[in-house]
Amino acid sequence: MMKIKGIGATTGVDRHNCRINKEALENAIEKLNTGKYVPSMGLDHDSSLMPIGKAYKAELVSLKGGEYGAYIYQETFENFNVFDSKAFGTLYEASISTDSRPFADTEPESIEKLTVQLDPVNFGYEAFDPIKEQIKKDLDVEIDTFMRKSLIPDPEVVIDFIKDSFILLAATQTVNKTVEKLSSDSSNLYDKIKQIIIKVVKYIKPSNRPITYVMKENRGYILELLVRTADPNVLFQALSSEKLSFINDIDRTKDVIDEPTYKIQFMYNEEKSCWEFNYLSTSTGKVIGSEKCYKRTMKLNSEFLKKYKP
Secondary structure (H helix, E strand, C coil): CCCEEEEEECCCCCCCCEEEEEEHHHHHHHHHHHHCCCCCCCCCCCCCCCCCCEEEEEEEEEEECCCCEEEEEEEEEEEEEEEEEECCCEEEEEECCCCCEHHHHHCCCCCCCEEECHHHHHHHHHHHHHHHHHHHHHCCEEEEEEECCCCCCCCCEEECCCCCHHHHHHCCCCCCHHHHHHHHHHHHHHHHHHHHHHHHHCCCCCCCCEEEEEEEEECCCEEEEEEEEHHHHHHHHHCCCCCHHHHHHHHHHHHCCCCEEEEEEEEECCCEEEEEEEEECCCCCCCEHHHHHHHHHHHHHHHHHHHHHC
């Protein structure tokens, strides 16, 4: 376990020429200190890795030049446990004793329309707004933004689905008329996703890097599907009804310990052409990962801790 403290955000202009005003900074600090949810500690903005800890407290501090900063208190996980699960095999559990709140990325949101989240850095700030408006106009979707602090982070596209979209995509053709209608709706949704991806890939930068696609749906818990590939056709294959058939069993298998799962993520294995359980987080902010996810996370975490100097 390691406690990590430092400035997490300031009112000054950042490397992307953006700034946060003092009121927004104060609101963010208040939410972290008193809110129901807390931010996770991640590594390299990599959505496929388990969190390695939590940010649990913050305070406003004065900086040079009349600026202000949010001084963040974080702690890496200290409690670890390994156990076997009938559904997902050997699992690795991690938690801290300092804070028992769930993670911010499990906070439920009401999604009424297919929403695509993009990082403006991956398009260039001057080009982003025209691209965003064009996608909205052409495809009738909502466009939202998220920001990462890397200078030019690897491309990531986040798609928020309305409830039951994944079940719809997993629908298969039968002679039953009701299900035939469902299959038609599934085909329309699948085609729309293809159109979105083809349009986004056309503009995204850097163009020579794999793109991480994160697809989310609120089902009373957050179900997250992640595909990382340089070939959009791999994503389209992963979203076929045949590949998504496992979704029907998730409600039954998601709770692997005696507390509710708030988020569960599956990652597509391009080499094996199948979805695999990656990790989940619970109502108290415990994180439970597959052996593959845990070992990959701990390897990068070890490299991070070697570089970190308190």
